[in-house]
Amino acid sequence: MTTTSNTLRGTPVVPGVAYGPVARVSTEIPLSAVDAYGLRPPGDPEELLAEYDSAVGMVTDSLHARSVNASGSAAEVLVATAALARDKGLRRAVRKRLEAGDPLLTAVSGAVGEFTALFTRAGGLMAERVTDLEDIGRRITARIVGVEEPGLVLPAEPGVLVAEDLAPADTAGLDPVRVLALVTERGGPTSHTAIIARQLGLPCVVGASGVTSIADGTRVLVDAASGTIESEPDETHANRRVVQDRAWRERLATWSGPARTADGAAVKLLANVADGRSARAAAPTPVQGAGLFRTELCFLGRETEPDVETQAAIYAEVLTSFDAGRTVVIRTLDAGSDKPIPYATSAGEDNPALGVRGLRLSFGNPGLLERQLDAVALAAATTGTSPWVMAPMVATVDEAAGFAARVRSRGLIAGIMVETPAAALLADRILEAVDFVSIGTNDLTQYAMAADRLAADLAHLTDPWQPAVLRLVAMTAEAGRRLGKPVGVCGEAAADPLLAAVLVGLGVTSLSMAPAAVPAVGVQLESVTVEECREAAENVLEAVDPQEAREFARAVLTPS
The missing domain is CATH 3.50.30.10 (Phosphohistidine domain)
Structure with missing residues (x-):
């Protein structure tokens, strides 16, 4: 505004x-190249589809090549974008239009437009892919007309x-x-x-x-x-x-940790990692381990499920990146919605953000989770480490208890993600069943506020400073305090220095984030006392909107 x-x-x-x-x-494609291509005579639909396939291959090869030189979230989105470019449904839509007589460029733009409308109607995480899809359409078009991909x-x-x-x-x-x-x-x-x-x-x-x-x-x-x-x-x-x-x-450049408040209270700062490479990059930074190992990111491009030994080798890379005594929290497959994995998920859900994703994949395919837990246990045994293991998208006490039993039967430490409002509301009962919880503020905010987290006109709702969301965090942290069990935050809210101090005031015991965000959070925490964090948290919970919440926090946590 x-x-x-x-x-x-x-x-x-x-x-x-x-x-x-x-x-x-x-990121426009030169109009002259598009016009020149349009002067070509019409082609046979099968020949044009082969031309489309060739362009898709060049786009996916380019994205995969860039992902090799990226890490963490950047590598994740490049691989996910490449997977979307290969989408069979998009190809079928192009074929259908070619067979109806459309020129190739018209067929591509029409198919992209069709899927863009579909994703927008689906809302939630699917709507987040609209920008990715439009970008893919431009890249494929550029390859077809013979110019470099726009960028x-x-x-x-x-x-x-x-x-x-x-x-x-x-x-x-x-x-x-x-x-x-x-x-x-x-x-x-x-x-x-x-x-x-x-x-x-x-x-x-x-x-x-x-x-x-x-x-x-x-x-x-x-x-x-x-x-x-x-x-x-x-x-x-x-x-x-x-x-x-x-x-x-x-x-920030000279801050070396560990994180403590001005009055000496320790706060565990952890890194979000995606694979062995990102874990090795995070390990030398002032973190006390990994608070979120997103295992699904290792398998986004795989058509078939890797066996237990292959998975264990991947997990061991992350576990051995951190010294003994540092925590590593492994999240089981958070596949589904915007992170489809061919061997684990199915297409065609009407509302995938609220569909079969995360732990819910194991309801119809229990072997998928059993084999992943076997692989984690094997990696723990071969590395001599004791990882924590948590499940995403838990909504009931029975789900939490059932998962914990599977994890503990393998000698591992069991937890769950608090991403649904239901899990936050049941935090006291859930924490009786598990050893720890970690709050995923991205999805918790989206589900609590019933708002697509990509939509610009809803950004005021998907703001993690929303008082309603922070009340759910407070409820969960209070349950952890009463039961003496850890409550972490591994969503993007943990990377906001001011909000990190508020989270500590609410009772959160660890914060996991991109390693680049750690120094700013550490410097903020060492400038305030625990009592100031608590005062700010109490004030924020009385705010009526995110802007007022920030103002209340700054009034306590920033120097005048």
């Missing part, structure tokens, strides 16, 4: 201050990147040296773009209505902690803010 004649406000994602010229993002063109001088939205494949390739900050008109705080921005430590604001109307080259001051974008600010004031921010970042 507009706050003054030259200031816009969006949803803050990654804190930081940046001042520089606006660089607008354009982000970075500014010649460092600038503030402004876009309606960014495809995750483009966000994954951002260079923090040349991009001072990222501001999008669409998107929410838990979208793929926001998640990658956190991994890069790049100041980021999303859902900033009207920001794309700012002309190229306009100098803007972005305060990504408050979510404001000020056009043509006073240069002296803007430069002073940047200097202050640089001093803060220099402090």
